[in-house]
Each structure stands twice: as C-alpha cells, then as structure tokens.
Amino acid sequence: MNSSSIKIIFQDVDGCLNPADGEDFGVDSSWQPSQNQIDMLQEISRAVDDSPLEHFVVNTGRFWPILENLAQHLTTPKLRYFIMEHACVIYDRVEKRNLDLVEIARKYQLDSLADRFTHLETLRKLLAWYDETGLPEMERRYDCPMPRLDKIGNLSFAIPKHADGGEVLETIENLVSRDFSPDEFGKLEFLRSDRFIDILPGIDKMDGIELVLAMLDLEKKDAMAMGDYLNDLSVFERFDQVLCPANAHPDIIALTKTKGSSGIASPHSYGPALLDFLEPK
Numbered sequence: 001m002n003s004s005s006i007k008i009i010f011q012d013v014d015g016c017l018n019p020a021d022g023e024d025f026g027v028d029s030s031w032q033p034s035q036n037q038i039d040m041l042q043e044i045s046r047a048v049d050d051s052p053l054e055h056f057v058v059n060t061g062r063f064w065p066i067l068e069n070l071a072q073h074l075t076t077p078k079l080r081y082f083i084m085e086h087a088c089v090i091y092d093r094v095e096k097r098n099l100d101l102v103e104i105a106r107k108y109q110l111d112s113l114a115d116r117f118t119h120l121e122t123l124r125k126l127l128a129w130y131d132e133t134g135l136p137e138m139e140r141r142y143d144c145p146m147p148r149l150d151k152i153g154n155l156s157f158a159i160p161k162h163a164d165g166g167e168v169l170e171t172i173e174n175l176v177s178r179d180f181s182p183d184e185f186g187k188l189e190f191l192r193s194d195r196f197i198d199i200l201p202g203i204d205k206m207d208g209i210e211l212v213l214a215m216l217d218l219e220k221k222d223a224m225a226m227g228d229y230l231n232d233l234s235v236f237e238r239f240d241q242v243l244c245p246a247n248a249h250p251d252i253i254a255l256t257k258t259k260g261s262s263g264i265a266s267p268h269s270y271g272p273a274l275l276d277f278l279e280p281k
C-alpha cells in the first residue's frame with residue numbers, strides 16, 4: 001500500500017491515537033486529556049493536514065461525551081465525520097448533528113445496510129425499556145445502582161463488582177426476551193467485556209466504513225483503516241488496506257500480516273505508528 005494513494009483513513013481511537021508511552025484515555029465525561037496526550041493529538045492533526053489525505057474519519061466504540069474532549073484537539077478540517085458506538089451513530093462536526101443512517105443507506109441503495117440500520121429503532125425502544133423496566137429490576141436483583149452509559153445506539157452498563165459477568169448477561173437477556181418479540185430480540189447482540197455489558201443492534205465498524213465511502217463517493221481502494229483490538233476484527237476480516245500499531249492484539253497483527261503489501265503491521269506503537277504512515281516517504 002502506498003500512503004500517497006490513500007484518500008481516506010478510518011481511524012480507531014483507543015490504542016491507536018495514544019502518545020508513545022500508551023497513556024490510556026479516560027472513560028468518563030469529566031475526563032480531560034493530559035498535556036502528553038494533547039501533544040500527540042495535535043501532532044497527528046498537523047500530520048493529517050500536511051498529508052495528501054482528503055478525509056480523516058474517526059471510527060470508535062466511544063460515545064460523544066467521552067470522545068468530545070479528545071476530538072477538540074484534532075482540529076484538522078479533514079476530520080468531519082465521527083463514526084461512534086460501533087457505527088450506530090455518525091456525527092457530522094460541520095453540521096453539528098447525527099446523520100440519519102437509514103436514509104443515507106437508502107439514498108445510496110445499500111439495501112442490506114439500510115435494513116440493518118433499522119435495527120436502531122429496536123435499540124431505541126430497548127433504551128426506553130431499560131430506563132423504565134430493566135433498570136429497576138436489575139437494581140433490585142443486584143442491590144446496587146446500575147445506570148446505563150449515556151449512549152444512543154448501544155445499551156451499556158457496568159457489571160456490578162460483586163456479581164458474575166456471565167450471570168448478569170444471562171439475567172438481562174432473559175428480561176429482554178420476556179418483554180420483546182422474538183423478531184426484535186433476534187436483532188440484538190448481547191456481549192460482555194471485563195467491565196461492561198453491551199447490547200448492540202447487529203451493526204459494526206465495517207458498516208460505518210461502507211456508508212461513509214458511499215456518501216463521499218470513494219472506493220475501498222482509496223481507503224485505509226487503522227485499528228488495534230478485537231472490536232476491530234470485523235474491519236480487519238473484511239477490509240484489505242489496514243494498519244495496526246505494534247501494541248495491537250496478536251489476532252489483529254496476524255490478520256494484518258495475511259494481507260501482503262496491503263497490510264502494515266507497524267514497528268511503532270500507538271500514535272507514532274500513524275505518524276510514521278503519514279510521513280512523506
């Protein structure tokens with residue numbers, strides 16, 4: 001892959017935009033990046049500006065309240081679109097609004113994508129259900145506060161410290177299947193990480209890439225995606241031109257190496273891997 005032929009980068013945040021020492025970005029809305037992190041974000045922003053790239057698109061599992069504080073240091077005008085919450089939300093920084101994903105997918109005749117984005121309606125219903133029914137039932141059962149994160153396209157809440165994650169997952173699945181039709185239930189994906197339960201509407205980061213490429217009238221050959229972790233697997237499995245930093249998960253590095261000259265497993269970690277790619281060769 002020749003960096004000068006790339007017109008658009010789809011950019012993961014955590015694990016990919018951190019400074020050289022890997023300092024983690026915070027995960028609550030009161031968090032502000034450190035000077036070390038700000039310096040890296042500003043350096044990346046300048047490098048994007050100076051590169052032949054036309055668009056720099058953030059593609060992250062983060063949601064706006066915990067992305068905004070970081071995004072304000074990426075001032076390049078090439079960054080207009082933020083694909084968030086695993087492509088369940090796309091924010092347009094110029095128009096200051098979230099895009100209507102179903103409408104856009106229909107406009108560009110991406111029928112199966114449009115169909116999948118309609119699952120967001122089920123997710124919205126689920127969020128309202130959680131606030132009214134799910135939350136009080138879960139709090140009664142686990143005897144502690146279980147607020148959901150301030151997301152609009154995923155239902156996420158922390159696993160109580162004293163509870164078993166697998167059991168919490170099973171409990172919420174049972175409650176949802178009790179109160180939703182089998183058709184609605186079938187549109188939802190129930191996942192758990194170390195700390196969180198996430199319920200997603202069967203949409204992933206690769207869907208966001210397809211939609212934005214159509215919107216901007218670009219092709220896959222014009223694009224490169226950077227990611228580092230297992231939530232980037234859908235991208236690394238289905239997309240050819242990829243870059244991963246040296247700190248990436250071994251599965252991501254292994255997948256990158258299967259792609260021949262289209263895949264770059266950088267010898268650099270975190271933000272410096274992207275800076276190295278953007279540097280004129």
Ligand SMILES: [Mg+2]
Pocket residue numbers: 012013014015016227228229
């Ligand atoms: Mg990541």
